[in-house]
Amino acid sequence: MKVTLISIPVRDQEKALKFYTEKLGFLIKKDAPLEGGNRWITLVSPEWQDGPELLLEPAPNHFEPCKVFQDALFEAGIPWTQFDVEDVEAEYQRMIGLDVEFSVKPTEMGTVKFAVFNDTCGNNIQLVQTL
Template sequence: MILDNLPVGKFRWITLVSPEDQEGTELLLEPNDHPAAKEYQQKIYAEGIPATIFGVEDIKQEYERLSEKGVEYTMEPTKMGEITMAVFDDTCGNLLQIAQK
């Protein structure tokens, strides 16, 4: 659900929240117009490094929910010590990770 969609010069300030939890985590979408930011994004993506990590309470349930919506994972839920994590492609040049402790 879009909270804000405001013009800022040639770009827009857009923030999103889950429609199920409108008081929950708010995401800010920013343009990737700076050459250094583009290079950083491309290099961490090529190395398989997630740009962001989100904590989840039930990774199996979240993995299945997102998979049903067409999310493609580069790493299925994998236990690493006390943490289980999964990594997916956001289709905008970023890898995102979900993790459960």
Template structure:
């Protein structure tokens, strides 16, 4: 059986990303291993500490940087995170100064909102209806 172990999000600054993803979004650091000028830096959800790890991947490869920039300019989220209470998270994050390009709204069988992670990405928050 194959399972997802690590998923990545590209970031332009690992330290800034670590701060945003832990202090604003509430993830916790799982691994922090020096690798030359970068780090193997992963986060997990506090509710699923043995679950899928999110790798804050440094943008050291120019074609990947272009892809990230193109997605952001088009308003396309890099990835999506599930939440139980989208309105509550939107309110909490807005009070913390997080910028949203899409406020909470229904989209079929889910409610979504899209935030700017300050590290080069739009990130979608999703709540099943």
């Protein structure tokens, strides 16, 4: 058994697509139209193009419990998911240069360094570096 797809809820798929590709550097794997003006959009890491796909899921627009859960996590400052990086400080500096907003600056805790940013689509995302 292996993970092949993980979804992240977004309120605006086009805005999310732009943010995740232009600011985070993900690549489009699939982009297919669905009913109701939605799309099946998956992204992959340029470093692991055969790895798990990230689905930009429009569920908060159609399923109220998803929206409530997403809002609660965001307001509590809890990340929806995490992305591993080689160097949190370097990614932080690169992303600050692209006007990405961070709620937690690079911080060391035990064997990791992490930072948390706002993906502009309703989610906090954590960057993690193993020290």
